[in-house]
Amino acid sequence: MVTKRLKGSVDDADLTRADSLAREIFSDVANKWAFLIIESLGERTLRFSELRNEIEGISHKMLTQNLRMLERNGLVERTVHPTVPPRVEYTLTEPGQGLRATVDGMCAWTHRYLSHIETSRARFTT
Amino acid sequence: MVTKRLKGSVDDADLTRADSLAREIFSDVANKWAFLIIESLGERTLRFSELRNEIEGISHKMLTQNLRMLERNGLVERTVHPTVPPRVEYTLTEPGQGLRATVDGMCAWTHRYLSHIETSRARFTT
DNA sequence: CGGAATCCTGGCCGATACTG
DNA sequence: CAGTATCGGCCAGGATTCCG
Numbered sequence: 001m002v003t004k005r006l007k008g009s010v011d012d013a014d015l016t017r018a019d020s021l022a023r024e025i026f027s028d029v030a031n032k033w034a035f036l037i038i039e040s041l042g043e044r045t046l047r048f049s050e051l052r053n054e055i056e057g058i059s060h061k062m063l064t065q066n067l068r069m070l071e072r073n074g075l076v077e078r079t080v081h082p083t084v085p086p087r088v089e090y091t092l093t094e095p096g097q098g099l100r101a102t103v104d105g106m107c108a109w110t111h112r113y114l115s116h117i118e119t120s121r122a123r124f125t126t
Numbered sequence: 127m128v129t130k131r132l133k134g135s136v137d138d139a140d141l142t143r144a145d146s147l148a149r150e151i152f153s154d155v156a157n158k159w160a161f162l163i164i165e166s167l168g169e170r171t172l173r174f175s176e177l178r179n180e181i182e183g184i185s186h187k188m189l190t191q192n193l194r195m196l197e198r199n200g201l202v203e204r205t206v207h208p209t210v211p212p213r214v215e216y217t218l219t220e221p222g223q224g225l226r227a228t229v230d231g232m233c234a235w236t237h238r239y240l241s242h243i244e245t246s247r248a249r250f251t252t
Numbered sequence: 253c254g255g256a257a258t259c260c261t262g263g264c265c266g267a268t269a270c271t272g
Numbered sequence: 273c274a275g276t277a278t279c280g281g282c283c284a285g286g287a288t289t290c291c292g
Binding site for chain 3: 275277278280284285286288290
Binding site: 047048049087088 | 253254256
């Protein structure tokens with residue numbers, strides 16, 4: 001489990017709290033849309049509408065929701081340009097960049113095992 | 127987007143298909159329970175009930191469902207020992223191990239930025 | 253343009269019960 | 273012990289509308 005990796009890093013008294021926090025973060029971030037957003041941002045800065053175009057199939061609501069979540073956790077930074085019409089840009093913070101490495105790894109993995117998985121699925125019958 | 131990383135790897139005619147497949151895999155695997163299962167398995171072989179105990183808060187149903195999904199995609203191997211009572215063991219396949227590296231990375235990331243995130247959350251008010 | 257609020261529906265997920 | 277099936281509540285998430 002995740003928590004195992006946290007042992008020894010904090011006071012014993014805090015274990016339970018750090019524990020549940022780690023789980024919470026995991027629940028937040030380990031989701032399809034969050035990953036796609038992080039991957040899209042990469043090292044670029046994108047506007048809301050650009051992200052929306054970039055990520056095929058994401059709804060207005062889901063994009064907003066996930067951006068808020070990522071912002072709350074400090075993975076993306078949101079800057080508002082007080083122009084009219086408004087211009088809002090999103091960019092990855094340093095922690096966000098750190099996670100991007102992981103997400104990139106997953107993309108590479110997907111790429112690498114695409115055919116493996118496809119044949120595995122074909123074999124699977126139930 | 128994910129699909130960008132797939133370009134050039136397949137025939138142009140297959141782009142759309144490979145595309146949607148990649149997205150499908152992403153949707154399947156980028157979920158909290160799948161990650162926790164993969165992390166729990168690591169390089170060990172575990173029984174159903176052991177996994178259930180290992181992963182706090184997972185229901186019988188979710189565990190079954192996710193294990194099936196991972197098996198279908200060829201990430202875990204399921205071996206049934208025809209004893210009584212039955213004994214079913216799960217272990218990561220080679221593709222599964224590959225993804226584990228990614229999941230491990232995310233765990234390390236969580237560990238590393240735990241306090242960053244915590245303070246970021248505290249600042250966040252809306 | 254970006255975001256918030258509302259409504260509404262599909263399906264996630266837990267609880268329970270039943271087989272081998 | 274492991275798996276399947278069924279039911280039901282609840283929430284994720286899409287569509288739409290209105291605001292700054």
